[in-house]
Amino acid sequence: MRDTGEIAPAALALHWAEGALQGLLADVALALGLDEVQAHLHNLLIYGPGQFFKPHQDTEKHPGMVATLVLVWPSAHIGGALRVVHGADEGRLQSQHLQVDSLRWCAFYADCQHEVLPVQEGWRVVLSFDLVVPARMRQGEAAAAPALVRALREQCFPEGEPSTQPWVFLLDHEYTEHGLRWQLLKGLDRARVAALRSAAQELGLVMHLALAEIHESWTATLRYRGRWYQSEERPPWPRQLPVFVQACEAAGLPAVLLDQLLAQCLALRIARDREQATQTPAERNSAWRWRAQYTAELAQALAHASDRAKRWARLAGHVHMHAGLYPLLRLRQLLQAFPPQAADLPDLQGLRAAVLQALAQALHTPQPPADDHCLQGLEWTCRCKDCQAVIAWAQAPDGHSLTLPMAEARRSHVQEMLRRTGTPLSCDTVKQGSPYKLVIKKPAGLHAQRSAQRRQWQEDWEALGGG
Structure with missing residues (x-):
C-alpha cells in the first residue's frame, strides 16, 4: 500500500511562530468552506527515491474529523506529487523543488481518494494533521429562498x-x-x-440525515443492422433540418442535390424507426419526445423537395403503420407540422381520420371514478406466473400495495419486466424474514393525471377540426 518512513506524533515536538498556526487554520477552514477547524498531528512521513503511497481514503481517527491537512517541508526533491480525487474532480500538489525556503500545504476532505506518486530524487518530508470541526460549532440557518x-x-x-x-x-x-x-x-x-x-x-417539513447505498444494474443490448445509429437524442441529420434546408436553397444548392438530401433524411427516419420498433415499450416511450420532434421537422423540410407530395405521402403512411412508435392519441403536433399544401393527400387524410377516431373513442369512454386505481393501456412484456400476478393486481381498481414474498432472482425478474414495460409502479424490497418481500405500489394522483389527459384529448380533438 505504501513505501515510506514514518515518525509517530509522540516522538515529535512542534513549535509555531506566534499566530502562524491560527492563520494557517483560518486559511484552511476558508478553503474547505468551514467556519473553524482544529488540527491534530497525525504523523511525519519521509519519502525517499522510489517511495510512494498508493490511492486510499483516510479513516476518521477523531470525533468530528472531516479532513486532512498536509504540510510539505522545504526539502529538495523531484517527483512525489500529491494527487487528490473526488468524483470527477482531480487536483494535484506538485511539491517538487530544489531551492525553496517555505512550507506548502494542501487540505482535502476525508472521503477523497488520494495518493503520493513515487519520488524520483531527494527526500519529501511531510507533516499530516487530522482536521476536526469543534464540538461547539453548529450549522447556521440560512434565509429560505x-x-x-x-x-x-x-x-x-x-x-x-x-x-x-x-x-x-x-x-x-x-x-x-x-x-x-x-x-x-x-x-x-x-x-x-x-x-x-x-x-x-x-413548510413545516422534517429533514433527516441518513446513509444510503446506491446499487445500479444495467442491461445492454447490442443491435446491428448493417449500420450504427446514434441515440434518439440526436437526429440523423443536421439539427433544425428546415432551417438547414432553407440555407441550402439560399446558397444555391442544386435542386437535384437537395432532393437527394431529403430522400436520404426520410430513409434514415424510416430505418431508425425500424430499429426502435424492436425496443422495449419503456425505451420506445422514452424516445417519443425526440422522435415526434424530428419527424415533425422532417415533414416541414420535405416542402422543399421537388417531389414533395410523394415524400409526404410516404412519411404519413409510415407513421400510420407504426402505431407502437407513433400513438394515435399523441399525433396532434405532428399532423399540424405538415404544411397546408399537404392537407389533401390521401395518406395524410387517412392518418388524420385515424387520429380523430382514436380521440373520439377515448373521449366517449367513461372516465374511471376517483377511487379507481386500475392501470390500463400498458404493453406488458412478460406473462409468466409472477408477472401475471402483478398484471392482475395492476388492472384491479383498488389502490393497496402488492406484497410478494419471493427469492432474489424472481424479484429481479419482476422489477426488470416492470422497467421494460415502463410502468409508473414503484418497487421496494423489505429485507425481513425469508424470503424477502417485494412491495409494489401504484402511483399517487392517478385520477388527476387521467383528468389532465382527457382535457388534452379534448383540446387535440378541437384543434384538429373534430368539433
Missing part, C-alpha cells in the same frame, strides 16, 4: 396534499455512520443542506 420553497412545496405537496413518499436529496460527499452530522457536512453539502433546511422549516 422563495424559489426553493416553491419547488419543495410542489415536490412534497402535489395537488395541495402532503405526499406519502419521502423525497431524497443525495449529497456529494461520502459519510460514515459517526461522521453524518449536520455540523460535519462537507463542501457544498453544507450550503445546500442549510438552504433545504430553511425551506423545509418554512
